Structure formats: structure tokens, C-alpha cells
Amino acid sequence: MKQLQFKYVKIHPKAIVPKKINGNLAFDLHVVRDENFYEHNWPGQPNDYRYRLMASQRRIFHTGLKMAIPVGYGVIVRDRSGLAVKQGLHVLAGVIDSSYRGEWMICLLNTGDNTYEIVEGDRIAQAIVVPEYKIDFMEEKDLDDTFRGESGFGASGR
Secondary structure, three states, X not given: OOOOOOEEEEOOOOXXXXXXXXXXXXXXXXXXXXXXXXXXEOOOOOOOEXXXXXXXXXXXXXXXXXXXXXXXXXXXXXXXXXHHHHHOEEXXXXXXXXXXXXXXXXXXXXXXXOOEEEEOOOEEEEEEEEXXXXXXXXXOOOOOOOOOOOOOOOOOOO
């Protein structure tokens, strides 16, 4: 297994640095409170900030982290499977290039029927490190045949 080093800067005091757990392909990303975004401060819970993501609503959430992806790699940000299956929460715009040095933010879309409450510190997405490849695009008059051919969506069955 290749060892990579991601340098990071915490730009929010409650930012949670991801941990890569052996055996897991991805690492989780956590949400932090953005003063301009989280207006919900429930009475009696002064430090419990929540955001209600309504059905069909999308919103950008902050991680409070800037990270330097090593040259030659990128990161794909994906749904957390439990949130996607049980709540209908999906990640949009999920590619981070090694040249990016801004805060890592997560755009979530609630495709479910119910409002979902997101609390500061929640794990809202997962990140997968992928290698970058040099690609030469070559124009051809036709492509080689495969068993699938030009069969599109649903070609492999149900």
C-alpha cells in the first residue's frame, strides 16, 4: 500500500481532521458551522448548531479544512452510503484537483421526502484518493467491437 501525505490547515477551530482507517478505501469528511449559514441555535442548547436540509434542497457545507493533495493525485468526494440509502442525501460537484488550495466544501442535495438535520461534527461525505493519468485522446474513424457494443442505459439487465 502506497503512503501519501496530505498537509492541511485548520481554518475553523472545530474542524475535524479526517482519519484513514485501514481496510477502508475512503475517509470521512465532517461539517463545521459557518456563522453566515447556520442560523438555527435551539433554545437551551447554546452550542448545538443544526441546519435543516429540506427535501429537494441543495446547500454547500464547510469542512473548516484546507488540504494539499499531492501532485499526481486527486480526490473524488462521494455520498456516505448510509445517508444516501436511508436519507436520500447525495454529493454534487465532487472532484478536488491537486492544484486547489481553498477550503474543502461539500454540496449536498436532499433527494429524500423528509427534512434532514445536519449537526456540526456530522460526517456528511467520504473522499477517495485517485491517481492522475496522462491521457492522449486519439481520433479514430471507428472503435473496436465489444460484447456490449453501443447498448446504453440498462444494457446489462435490470
